[in-house]
Amino acid sequence: MNLLLADLHKFVNYSGGIEHVLSRMAFSMEEKGYHLSVVMADEKEGAPFYPFPKDCHFYNLFHMAGMKPVHMGSLDKGLREITRLFSKSGARERNYKMLSAAAPQLERVLALEKPDVIISFREPTGRLLLEGLSTTVPVISMLHNDPDEIFAHAPAKEIKALEKSARIQALMPSFIQKAEKYLHYDHFVYIPNAVSIPAVSARPGASRKIHTITNVGRVTGRTKRQHLLVEAFTLLAKDFPDWQVYLWGDTYDKTYVATLKGMIKKAGLESRVLLKGTTKDMASVWKETDIFAFPSHHEGFPLALTEAMGVGIPAVGYRSCPAVNELIHDGEDGYLTEDGAAPLAEALRKLMEDGDKRAAFGKRAKENMKPFAPEVVWDEWDQLIREVLGE
Structure with missing residues (x-):
């Protein structure tokens, strides 16, 4: 059975959550006997940050052998960003227009691989398949975020295209109700992300010379909001040396990173708040973590949070953040707080001053992540794909 995973997005040295899910799905589906091909799109040439199976056929649409490279011109990119100031929907329309220049390359991949089912990882990817190429191959569209974030400013044509999907997968049950506000569609399915737990057990209640609060995610202001964690820790630093x-x-968001570094320097915390960059050795990160802090504005199904909880680390996040407010159980495996630095600081304080509580919360967190075990989630995906093929 031929399965194509499609995510028309940059991937060279890019460690995004969606790309991580794609990599995990590729390995898992290969183990289940599927013939895998993956298509992505990056103006850079190079290998993906996350690996793929050795026998997987991988294509970069923007650099297809025997075809002219695709470039998103500087002028087009500039116009897109100017448009974004006035209309997010208009900016997404411009972005799709640039992406659709790779339609001939995508058509060639379909001809070469002859997929029985396609899984689309982003809305513009699904639109190019279902509207731009009008493929007759069943497309399962994944929603990797809160539908209010995805569809509030989505172009009408993008929404219409996605309504042609064989199935639309949502990461949380509550996300299906949200998506129904925007799409006239009745084939939604709930499948969460698989939480792959490293072979390590955290010790959040252990006695150490130095304790660590960890945040994992792209360092960016609108979504991850690491500045709120810096502000919260500034309120606590003197009490917890x-x-x-x-x-x-x-750290690709250079403007935000510079702002963050300025905040850290102003607070005199350069030796205590460190931007560590990316790593593939998360087991070592979790070993030294006592609390996972996650001040995101919105999430789909955050792998970093669930992996931290899965190894037994208590977590703190905002009650207003979709997905986070369903994954963290307040007062049981972590704390949910109101928005702002001060509430976050108070929640962190409760855990920082009580090692026994950290250990107890961490133990419950580990138990609460078991329903998202890979063997459960990938079996659900296998069943869904076969159900779609049966139709």
């Missing part, structure tokens, strides 16, 4: 903060993640 044996604590530090590690911020792990891609």
Whole structure:
């Protein structure tokens, strides 16, 4: 059975959550006997940050052998960003127009691979398949975020295209109700992300010379909001001299990173709040973590949070953040707080001053992540794909 995974997005040295899910799905579906091909799109040439199976056929649409390279011109990119100031929907329309220049390359991949089912990882990817190429191959569209974030400013044509999907997968049950506000569609299915737990057990209640609060995610202001963690820790630093903060993640948002570094310097915390960049050795990160802090504005199904909880680390996040407010059970395996630095600081304080509580919360967190075990989730995907093929 031929399965094509499609995510028309940059991937060279890019460690995004969606790309991580794609990599995990590729390995898992290959184990289940599927013939795998993957198509992505990056103006850079190079290998993906996350690996794929050795026998998987991988295509970069923007650099297809025997075809002219696709470039998103500087002028077009500039116009897209100017448009974004006035209309997010208009900016997405411009972005799709640039992406659709790779339609001949995508058509060639379909001809070469002859997929029985396609799984689309982003809305513009699904639109290019279902509207731009009008493929007759069943497309399962994944929603990797809160539908309010995805569809509130989505172009009408993008929504109409997605309504042609064989299935639309949502990461949380509550997301299906949200999506129904925007799409006239009745084939939604709930499948969460698979939480792959490293072979390590965290020790959040252990006695250490230095304790660590960890955040993992792209260092960016609108979504991940690491500045709120820096502000919260600034309120706590004098009372907890044996604590530090590690911020792990891609630092491509240079303006925000510069602002963050300025905040850290102004607070005199350069030696205690560190931007660590990216790593593939998350087991080592979790070993030294006592609390996972996650001040995101919105999420789909955050792998970093669920992996931290899965190894037994208590977590703190905002009650207003979709997905986070369903994954963290307040007062049981972590804390949910109101927005802002001060509420976040108070929640962190409760855990920082009580090692026994950290250990107890961490133990419950580990138990609460078991329903998202890979063997459960990938079996659900296998069943869904075969159900679609049966139709």
